[in-house]
Amino acid sequence: MLVHFILTASLSVQLFAFVSTNKKVSAGNNLSTSSNEMQDDFITVAQHFTDLLVKKDFAAAEALFDDTMKAAMPQVKLEETWNAVLSQVGAFKQQLKTRTEKRAAYVMVFVTCDFERMKLDVRVVLDQSKHVAGLFFGPATNVEYTWPTYVKPDSFQEKEVVVGSGEWALPGTLSLPAGNGPFPAVVLVHGSGPNDRDETLSVNKPFRDLAGGLASKGIAVLRYEKRTREYPAKLAAIHSFTVKDETIDDALAAVSLLKTTERIDPKRVFVLGHSLGGMLVPRIGTLDPTIAGLISLAGATRHLEDVIPDQYNYLLSLDGSISKEDQAQLDKYKQMSAEVKALKPSDSGSPKMIFGAPASYWLDLSDYDPPQLAKALKQPLLILQGERDYQVTMSDFNNWKTALTGKSNVTFKTYPELNHLFLSGTRKSTPAEYDQVGHVDVRVIEDIAAWISSIRK
Secondary structure, eight states: OOOOOHHIIIIISSOOOEEOOSSSOOOSTTSBOOGGGSOHHHHHHHHHHHHHHHHTOHHHHHHTBOHHHHHHSOHHHHHHHHHHHHHHHOSEEEEEEEEEEEETTEEEEEEEEEESSOEEEEEEEEOTTOOEEEEEEEEOOOSOOOOOTTOOGGGEEEEEEEESOGGGOEEEEEEEESSSOOEEEEEEEOOSSSOOTTOOBTTBOHHHHHHHHHHTTTOEEEEEOOHHHHSHHHHHTOTTOOHIIIIIHHHHHHHHHHHTSTTEEEEEEEEEEETHHHHHHHHHHHHOTTOOEEEEESOOOSOHHHHHHHHHHHHHTTTSOOOHHHHHHHHHHHHHHHHHHTOOGGGTTOOOEETTEEHHHHHHHTTOOHHHHHTTOOSOEEEEEETTOSSSOHHHHHHHHHHHTTOTTEEEEEETTBOTTSOBOSSOOOGGGGGSOOOOOHHHHHHHHHHHHHOOO
16 A cells, blocks of 8 residues: 655645555546446445545445455544545535546546645545445546647647656657757656656646647657556555655656657756656766756755645645644644654664655655755756745755855756746745646746757767
8 A cells, every 4th residue: 555645745736645555546647538438326436435534434434445445544544544635635615526537447436526725636446346446636637738828739749658668667758849850858757746747736737838838949858657656556565665766767767768769869868857856856867977957846955854844834824823733733744754853774674654655765865965966966957946836945945056056057047926836826825726727937948948958068
């Protein structure tokens, strides 16, 4: 079982508790939709299950699980997960709509719900006996995407590719400009959590914006499904799980793919990381010195176990006060942060999960200082930050700047109006902002394209 929820909150956006059985059931976009063929009773069961969660009748909800889910998520764990969801998205308000998708013998019912702070999909996976075989929580995504105005669809083509090989092969999309090339190219590296190739959050798809915007300017872009999304159950079995398994290996595989792709200039392959990905670009650049340059969008510099309580404190304070219940939840996260800091190397094989990740994950990051590692990089570095970002804040940006100011091949840029997804706004940033359709600001596209054009090898 993998319960990947706090990490999703820490860098990629709000909490999306994620539970997987050992069955091959994915929460990804590659399910074929056939809603008209679904039986109404699958929807009825999913709605009933969601009602039980809302009523906090966890015993009755557990009774709907198949045997694998009963073992993986007993009543106490289900209660803990649901309460963690509510702590971030606020009180349940109402069910809004449903839709269904089918894959092999399973039916996934999306029960879109309205919560106090945002809309969320409760994704209930049902087997043919209508037992719950999987459970996912994610931002509501049933909104048709349209390219932003700065994208010129006729100026590039998109084709399906495979990143890596063997047991961890990942489906991806290459946006390739029209013409003979050779073109510079960028690999997009996700934030934390089980992200899809577009880094979809609610109604927004920032990686798709970046791909279309940069490809319109003659820069190829490769994006792909994250390993934690494509292979959640296999990863859950790895008790020594680290960011290498989560992110780094696949980013390096994507770079290798681009270097051998026709019409791509192998000497001008760049890596762009967002959030957790932005935090990890110094590691990625160290492991492959042939990468032409590195771009960090909202890359965290503080320890994640410190970032998480700060985020919760911000969210819980949005209404101007912190209730006793809120304070108890915040105290719990501070205690979990203390548990992370108390880990010893001898704990590396422990299966205990803290903030949704094993001890090995936290020990691997315990001595990691992204700006300090970046000081030793030979590759040029572009660091971008939205000043309205409450998830990765200006304090993180200032840590980059303090460590790297004076290094001639580093460029810094901030945007006063932009949030964590580099979407524009005017007020204090809140989770509700992510439910409003927007696009990565055109200035970000232009600044990245201009910087890449300035880097020649």
